[in-house]
Amino acid sequence: xxxxxxxxxxxxxxxxxxxxxxxxxxxxxxxxxxxxxxxxxxxxxxxxxxxxxxxxxxxxxxxxxxxxxxxxxxxxxxxxxxxxxxxxxxxxxxxxxxxxxxxxxxxxxxxxxxxxxxxxxxxxxxxxxxxxxxxxxxxxxxxxxxxxxxxxxxxxxxxxxxxxxxxxxxxxxxxxxxxxxxxxxxxxxxxxxxxxxxxxxxxxxxxxxxxxxxxxxxxxxxxxxxxxxxxxxxxxxxxxxxxxxxxxxxxxxxxxxxxxxxxxxxxxxxxxxxxxxxxxxxxxxxxxxxxxxxxxxxxxxxxxxxxxxxxxxxxxxxxxxxxxxxxxxxxxxxxxxxxxxxxxxxxxxxxxxxxxxxxxxxxxxxxxxxxxxxxxxxxxxxxxxxxxxxxx
Amino acid sequence: xxxxxxxxxxxxxxxxxxxxxxxxxxxxxxxxxxxxxxxxxxxxxxxxxxxxxxxxxxxxxxxxxxxxxxxxxxxxxxxxxxxxxxxxxxxxxxxxxxxxxxxxxxxxxxxxxxxxxxxxxxxxxxxxxxxxxxxxxxxxxxxxxxxxxxxxxxxxxxxxxxxxxxxxxxxxxxxxxxxx
Numbered sequence: 001x002x003x004x005x006x007x008x009x010x011x012x013x014x015x016x017x018x019x020x021x022x023x024x025x026x027x028x029x030x031x032x033x034x035x036x037x038x039x040x041x042x043x044x045x046x047x048x049x050x051x052x053x054x055x056x057x058x059x060x061x062x063x064x065x066x067x068x069x070x071x072x073x074x075x076x077x078x079x080x081x082x083x084x085x086x087x088x089x090x091x092x093x094x095x096x097x098x099x100x101x102x103x104x105x106x107x108x109x110x111x112x113x114x115x116x117x118x119x120x121x122x123x124x125x126x127x128x129x130x131x132x133x134x135x136x137x138x139x140x141x142x143x144x145x146x147x148x149x150x151x152x153x154x155x156x157x158x159x160x161x162x163x164x165x166x167x168x169x170x171x172x173x174x175x176x177x178x179x180x181x182x183x184x185x186x187x188x189x190x191x192x193x194x195x196x197x198x199x200x201x202x203x204x205x206x207x208x209x210x211x212x213x214x215x216x217x218x219x220x221x222x223x224x225x226x227x228x229x230x231x232x233x234x235x236x237x238x239x240x241x242x243x244x245x246x247x248x249x250x251x252x253x254x255x256x257x258x259x260x261x262x263x264x265x266x267x268x269x270x271x272x273x274x275x276x277x278x279x280x281x282x283x284x285x286x287x288x289x290x291x292x293x294x295x296x297x298x299x300x301x302x303x304x305x306x307x308x309x310x311x312x313x314x315x316x317x318x319x320x321x322x323x324x325x326x327x328x329x330x331x332x333x334x335x336x337x338x339x340x341x342x343x344x345x346x347x348x349x350x351x352x353x354x355x356x357x358x359x360x361x362x363x364x365x366x367x368x369x370x371x372x373x374x375x376x377x378x379x380x381x382x383x384x385x386x387x388x389x390x391x392x
Numbered sequence: 393x394x395x396x397x398x399x400x401x402x403x404x405x406x407x408x409x410x411x412x413x414x415x416x417x418x419x420x421x422x423x424x425x426x427x428x429x430x431x432x433x434x435x436x437x438x439x440x441x442x443x444x445x446x447x448x449x450x451x452x453x454x455x456x457x458x459x460x461x462x463x464x465x466x467x468x469x470x471x472x473x474x475x476x477x478x479x480x481x482x483x484x485x486x487x488x489x490x491x492x493x494x495x496x497x498x499x500x501x502x503x504x505x506x507x508x509x510x511x512x513x514x515x516x517x518x519x520x521x522x523x524x525x526x527x528x529x530x531x532x533x534x535x536x537x538x539x540x541x542x543x544x545x546x547x548x549x550x551x552x553x554x555x556x557x558x559x560x561x562x563x564x565x566x567x568x569x570x571x572x
Contacts, residue, residue, distance in 0.1 A: 022403065139431075161540055161543045185400070205505075206488055207538075219403070254507040255458075
């Protein structure tokens with residue numbers, strides 16, 4: 001049952017574009033943004049003069065190494081002298097970009113929005129890991145010399161303990177997603193690997209090995225969103241935004257149960273309510289949960305209520321989440337396979353739903369008929385959940 | 393574009409060597425220095441550490457106990473007027489074995505890092521949320537983390553000698569098993 005949600009305009013995604021995702025790219029951040037934005041416009045058959053407003057997304061400025069990164073990217077994203085805004089919720093930014101684009105159109109403020117996300121992690125050298133040192137609380141956390149992988153490992157260990165999941169159960173996510181990515185033209189880390197390869201890769205912070213983690217990437221991705229009237233003029237197959245949800249918990253990540261992402265569940269409930277979805281595990285046909293680490297996909301599948309708490313590892317083993325399974329997850333190849341230019345990776349996930357729901361995903365097209373998909377991103381200090389439901 | 397499947401996507405990939413020989417490559421190291429104030433609640437908390445005490449703040453409205461302390465309740469927006477001293481003991485919520493430093497260098501001796509769920513008598517909301525700290529573990533072996541023996545283990549703080557305490561989180565050297 002669809003609740004009576006008052007929006008001025010129904011909103012559709014009508015175009016998408018991507019650059020390659022790679023460890024190091026020649027292009028500047030604004031050139032990457034321009035490449036993805038132009039492709040999204042071209043795929044919708046539009047030019048910049050057809051666009052009313054611009055939404056930009058990029059994660060911490062410290063990666064690109066340019067403060068005011070939204071303003072810096074504005075020209076590449078088509079934002080010069082247009083209403084332009086940059087949104088930010090850490091890793092959750094990628095899905096927050098189309099959410100923000102949605103409210104620009106749903107409110108009646110803009111008829112068309114170009115939504116562009118970019119991330120270039122390679123400027124921070126020799127390794128961008130050091131940049132993460134500045135996200136920690138300066139008084140209580142930095143004196144302990146933390147490493148970003150610590151918190152993921154702590155969360156993964158808690159999930160394993162709470163759910164009785166083994167490392168080999170979780171490694172299957174990496175195997176699945178890297179194999180799915182073999183069919184993705186942007187993919188950086190596509191590979192045919194085995195569970196043993198994951199278990200035998202370098203141990204960084206037990207239980208996290210190198211192949212449990214998505215790579216460091218440069219890249220950009222873009223979408224065009226339009227009001228119903230515009231969308232019907234632009235294309236015969238608009239993909240509707242049926243629901244959006246977002247929540248933020250506090251930064252005190254060590255003051256909560258790490259085995260279950262409550263903030264993701266809250267965001268999902270908000271999006272499902274808007275979409276009139278009551279049983280997401282049956283009503284969602286394809287999902288792109290956020291997978292910067294392999295366990296995170298399982299954690300998020302449960303937060304999105306596509307499986308019961310602790311049930312995801314078992315369903316994964318049974319092939320439920322494979323491309324030909326009952327509920328394919330990360331058919332794109334996800335962050336583990338396609339790559340993780342932070343904000344751009346989330347938009348890539350939404351672009352994948354767009355192509356899946358238009359039956360345009362080529363070799364990546366899931367086997368079952370698709371009517372509705374959900375994409376989700378997560379971010380900051382184990383605290384941000386952003387969720388979008390699309391339908392055809 | 394059909395999912396980008398048959399189109400070559402834009403962008404030029406650089407190998408590490410190519411990156412370092414790019415014309416016009418600029419290396420820049422930001423110089424930024426900060427002095428962070430710990431604030432009202434945390435300053436008192438850090439003074440407590442110096443005295444060998446773990447202090448929290450209680451919300452008079454909902455009863456939540458905050459460690460680290462907050463000046464206000466996040467749920468009620470009420471001032472957390474009451475200070476409480478916690479016994480310091482707790483259980484390991486989760487723990488891991490780190491082989492890398494903050495800047496991803498390989499470490500010779502791995503460190504055990506944990507989230508400690510602290511005992512907070514009278515805190516009835518405990519469940520999803522809890523009073524807790526992020527710290528290191530001593531007298532716990534990597535094998536205990538891997539086998540799961542360390543998870544749920546009862547621990548207590550190992551304090552540095554009073555004369556070495558400086559009023560920061562490292563006044564607690566680490567948490568260690570209660571029985572040792």
